[in-house]
Amino acid sequence: MTIFQFPKDFKWGTATAAYQIEGAAQEGGRGPSIWDTFARTPGRVYNGDNGDVACDSYHRYEEDVELMRELGINTYRFSISWSRIIPDGDGEINQEGLDYYHRFVDKLLEAGIEPFCTLYHWDLPQTLQDVGGWENRRSIDAFVKFSEVMYREFNGKIRYWLTFNEPWCIAFLSNVIGVHAPGKQDLQAGLDVAHNLLVAHGKSVSKFRELGVDGKIGIAPNVAWAVPYSKTEADQGAADRNIQVFSDWFLDPIYKGSYPKPLYDWFEQSGHVPPIHEGDMEAIAQPIDHIGINYYAMSVNRFNPDGGYLQMEEVDMGLTKTDIGWPVESRGLYDVIHYLQKYGNIDIYITENGACINDDIVNGKVNDTRRISYLQQHIAQVHRVIADGINLKGYMAWSLMDNFEWAEGYRMRFGLVHVDYRSLKRTPKESFYWYQNLVKNNWMETRK
């Protein structure tokens, strides 16, 4: 047996997002978001599911905080529904929306839980999408205005901030692959969205500094780790492009002030480049305090001329998969964090890691041993990274509870807590108690 001891100030938490858990979609003055629209578009979301009710956390947040208190976590990552704060995106402020988040954050603080706030987790106000959304530079100033409202309102309560969750999903999954809202399939749109959200990120960080907010700010890219199927240049190139489009495409502009040349050239050869205006790259490259990384799986990639915008395909190597079909391979978490050291020994939080395991309740329990195994393997890699001297400061399991998994609707379950979507009853799973013990001990026993 080996004991993995974690640093005494290590942040153990869980993560959720507004549209996935809150519900109350037409309550409290909230305006519609692109996900309200997308979920109502036939064929876009499994079973026609939507976030109208979700986990009803808008009304049940006290119960949720009690669950967090029972879990013993010291950090909770959540996101803000922009259209609750400014219903039409860049107009009047909705006080009811601010009041809700004050009630919620106060409950977290009372429970001794550090709020870790993501400003944008995909739910753009629909009114902004009506005039082009992130393709329109108007969204940049609208986001900075929204973020300024939040910085001013919650300075002193919220100390840990993230501007954007998973910029690859916002730009490429949603506008090039088309699986998420607004569901476009246009490479130039993806590059425009990626660029404008980066400018919005940088200008919001500048506003954060200008206001002298007492806290730290960063961004949360979901990162890919990929290895080539063969040693051919073509397969290596495919794997490189896949890694770079998730992390370097966003972190190079932030940390280096320019896009990564290999991938820039790749897109340019097809006639597409980011819409860089004078001063944009300087605006993007504001120093940040941390990054959150979201890791679920790694992949084996090979070149395929018909493989989409990257001419890449993932090869199924027969690994164990979770119920959403993603291979279980924790080595990628270790490798990708070392890969990110090229930006310096920056403060890193694992802001999402978890497994889709759709076990249901049997005799009052959810015996999700596969999720426990996944978490144990990946948290062991977290310990390896820390032992290597890397500034990995915290781990937030995705997710506190089962919730609306975007285009997969409610069929895919990532929670440590089971949610019955008819009764909204929360039931801690066996993985909840496993994680509770890890957090309490701040060490983990492993077989090795």
Ligand SMILES: CCOCCOc1ccc(-c2cn(C[C@@H]3NC[C@@H](O)[C@H]3O)nn2)cc1
């Ligand atoms: C035909 C090609 O189809 C491609 C589907 O491609 C993807 C890729 C990645 C994802 C994905 C989902 N999640 C979990 C979420 N992270 C944020 C939080 O809200 C979680 O719900 N991470 N990545 C989904 C779909």
